[in-house]
Amino acid sequence: xxxxxxxxxxxxxxxxxxxxxxxxxxxxxxxxxxxxxxxxxxxxxxxxxxxxxxxxxxxxxxxxxxxxxxxxxxxxxxxxxxxxxxxxxxxxxxxxxxxxxxxxxxxxxxxxxxxxxxxxxxxxxxxxxxxxxxxxxxxxxxxxxxxxxxxxxxxxxxxxxxxxxxxxxxxxxxxxxxxxxxxxxxxxxxx
Numbered sequence: 001x002x003x004x005x006x007x008x009x010x011x012x013x014x015x016x017x018x019x020x021x022x023x024x025x026x027x028x029x030x031x032x033x034x035x036x037x038x039x040x041x042x043x044x045x046x047x048x049x050x051x052x053x054x055x056x057x058x059x060x061x062x063x064x065x066x067x068x069x070x071x072x073x074x075x076x077x078x079x080x081x082x083x084x085x086x087x088x089x090x091x092x093x094x095x096x097x098x099x100x101x102x103x104x105x106x107x108x109x110x111x112x113x114x115x116x117x118x119x120x121x122x123x124x125x126x127x128x129x130x131x132x133x134x135x136x137x138x139x140x141x142x143x144x145x146x147x148x149x150x151x152x153x154x155x156x157x158x159x160x161x162x163x164x165x166x167x168x169x170x171x172x173x174x175x176x177x178x179x180x181x182x183x184x185x186x187x188x189x190x191x
Contacts, residue, residue: 001160015117019162022125026107028132029125029139050128057101059120087176134170
């Protein structure tokens with residue numbers, strides 16, 4: 001697990017190579033990878049210890065990219081133009097199957113990543129069931145594995161993100177609001 005300061009060029013290269021990153025966002029630190037790289041997405045699930053039935057939200061750069069991933073009608077688009085960019089994840093009908101959670105972040109760095117390498121699978125940078133954090137020290141602590149590895153366990157590299165973008169402590173924030181746009185009027189799923 002390599003730790004660097006904000007370096008967009010390096011982060012873009014890591015995403016292109018299929019790496020999983022810890023990255024600052026407009027809410028909390030997040031785990032991100034290339035949404036279209038199946039191996040990277042599987043590693044993100046493994047690192048986070050997230051059940052596969054829990055879908056990962058996706059960072060996108062704009063509504064045009066959103067329309068490639070989800071069906072969006074005129075009413076939904078008007079709503080999205082009011083809440084994006086920002087800390088609002090919306091659930092829409094996926095163009096592939098089921099539903100998809102999309103968000104245009106307002107954090108300059110992660111939005112830059114989405115513009116260069118989007119769409120990006122993402123989740124808060126914590127082990128499932130543990131609290132999300134804006135403090136880099138708390139994030140690093142969750143992915144540190146000082147204990148010797150037992151037989152048959154995942155090796156250290158498989159259990160840790162590849163690259164940590166250390167932006168110091170972020171402003172106090174909560175995870176994004178989640179709104180279901182598959183129904184009208186929209187329903188808030190997480191405040």
